[in-house]
Amino acid sequence: MSQVYIDENGAQIGTEGNRLTIKYRNGDVRSFPIETIESIIMMGKSQLTTQCMEKCMNKGIPVAFFSKGGKYFGRLMSSGHVKPELQRKQSALYDTDFAFELSRKIIKAKIQNQTVVLRRYAKSRDLDLLGLIVSMKSDIKHIDNVKNIPELMGYEGNSAKIYFKGLSQCVDDEFEFEGRSKRPPKDPFNSLISLGYSILMNNIYEVVEEKGLNPYFGFMHRDGENHPTLVSDLMEEWRAVLIDSTAMSLINGKEILRSNFYTDYENPGVFIDKDGLNIFISKLEMKLKTSVKYLKYVDYAVSFRRAIALQVMSLVKAIESQNPDEYEPIVIR
Incomplete structure (x- = not known):
């Protein structure tokens, strides 16, 4: 397929x-x-x-x-996968201890994955970014003591700033950037990962829908118009693992060039051209097909695409049992 x-x-x-x-x-x-x-x-x-x-x-x-x-x-989309009973259970868990504990697990995994990606690329460039990584790990420890989701997201935001500061030092000079920018992206690196996050969102959305969950009934991200908050929740643990690492590999491996991006003055921002898009999609598809053994509850290798599906099924079990411990976010090494 x-x-x-x-x-x-x-x-x-x-x-x-x-x-x-x-x-x-x-x-x-x-x-x-x-x-x-x-x-x-x-x-x-x-x-x-x-x-x-x-x-x-x-x-x-x-x-x-x-x-x-x-x-x-x-x-x-068709409506063949809608499961009203499951969605009622899903909706009832909004703003509950279940939502908070699930969110805590996901954000801890997200920051841990970011530290792994940052350490890998710092090593490949012979850079000492230990101070930044220690700060991010400190945020993970503080998360154990937070009392609510806004406080949790504060640590997530702080770690994200540190993480992208570190990545900006690891990327090739012509792709250097200053922090995260979106809607519109202001530089080629942010353009690349924004595109990647959109594709990741689409992949997760498909599985969420297929398994009968409501993409708009999230737990961590607050309700918002036209925002599939559950998909955003589930994306967090995958961002660095799939998208950021793919972008860094393409850029530092000279597989994609600065000339593959252009500035649109009518719609201000930096965007990728057709050749660059094909390069990125090909690389990301290869990544999604890569087999790994990162899931704790599976003792055999599965592709990243299959792992996403298994994670959504794990969330369904957690919702049905109302037990957040049924869900284990992916953590890379």
Whole structure:
């Protein structure tokens, strides 16, 4: 199964028989057997035929819509996976001890994963960033004593600032950046990880939906209009593991260049071009297919993509039992 990315304006996506077809403005045509498609990601201004929409919904193939800069707009999906009873249980756990303890576990894992990524790249550049890493580990210890989610998120925000300060020292000089920027990203590095986070969000959203959970009923992130807060909760432990590490590998490995990014003066920000997008997607797909043994409750190697699915299923068990200890965030070494 594969994800199909359409990143060119003016493309027309339809079906012919049992195949998905993509017709580009220059006359090129690509097609894929419907049975091999896991999801479709549209980035930019393309057209989807009503026949294709119907086929995708009948086959359970979600279609996600993004801007060319990676901003998420929404998705086309069937309603075949909705589980009202599970969602009622999920909703009832908002603002409870369950929500707080689950959030604490996720943020501790997130910061720990950030320290591992930072240590790896500091070592590869022969840099001494021990002071920054010690500060982040101190935040992890303080989290054991916090009393509420706002206090928890304060430590998360502090560690994030330290982490990105460290990464900015590890990245190649031409990709140097000052802190995190988004909506719009102000530099190539932030452009790359913002795109990556959007793709990660889409991957997790699909699984959350497939398992019958409501993507908008989160535990840690506060309710917000058009914000799938549960997906944001589940993304936290994966950001450094999948997206930041992929971006650093591409940049420091000279696989992606400064020339793959451009400044859009009509919509201020820095964005990735088509070639850069293809490079990033290819690298990230390879990462998602990589087998690892980081899950504590599985004694065999699974791909990162499969690990995401297993984590969502673990959350379903935790919700059904109302026990946050049923959920173990991924922690890398």
